[in-house]
Amino acid sequence: MAGSALPRRDMTLDPEFLRQIGETMATGVPQAAALGxxxxxxxxxxxxxEVPWRDDLVGDPDTEVIAGGVVTSLLDHTCGLAITSLATAPFSTATLDLRIDYMRPAAPRAGVIAEAHCYKLTRTIAFVRAEAWDADRADPIATAQAAFVLNRGPGA
Structure with missing residues (x-):
């Protein structure tokens, strides 16, 4: 996305617009679409x-666990979605730093859910925390701390 305005925290976006943004980020980006x-x-x-379990996403066939790279991509995309959910005008983001702490593998044949929270915006940087889990959110697979650059376009 390209644009020129940072989000304002006092504005609430239309839920249908947010759904469309989310659907685009989850299915319109080729990597996200390929991962399902x-x-x-x-x-x-x-x-x-979320990423549902699929046989082709397994890292080790003996364990039937979704590969760590899939979880990394899921966390990265979910962080971007959290930032975008604050937008009042389009802008692009790029990952500057993504630190992931893996705590355990996902359960065999289990999908993974991720949720992210953009807790701080500056003029050019967004700061986000995220977590991924399978059956129990209280027992995460991984947590992430991330920073993203905000590209507001020329003259913004």
Whole structure:
């Protein structure tokens, strides 16, 4: 996306518009579409996406666990969705830093859900925290801390 305005925290975006943004980010981006991401929710600086278990996403056939790279992509996309959910005008983002702490593998043959929260925006940087889990959110697979550059376009 390209644009020129940062979000204003006092504005609430139309839920249908947020759904469309979320669907685009989960299915319109080629990598996300190839991985089978599904949009769950977006709004107020939060976003949630899931990746259902599929045999071709398994890292080790003996364990039947979704590969860590899939979880990394899921967390990255979900962070971007959280940032975008605050937009009052289009702008692009790029990942500057993404630190992921893996705590355990996902359960065998289980999909993964991620939720992210954009907790701080500056003029040029968004700061986000996220977590991924399978069956129990209280027992995360991974957590992430991330920073994204905000490209507001020329003259913004």
């Amino acid at each position: 991401f599904r949009f769950l929710s977006a709004g107020d600086g939060r976003g949630s996406i």
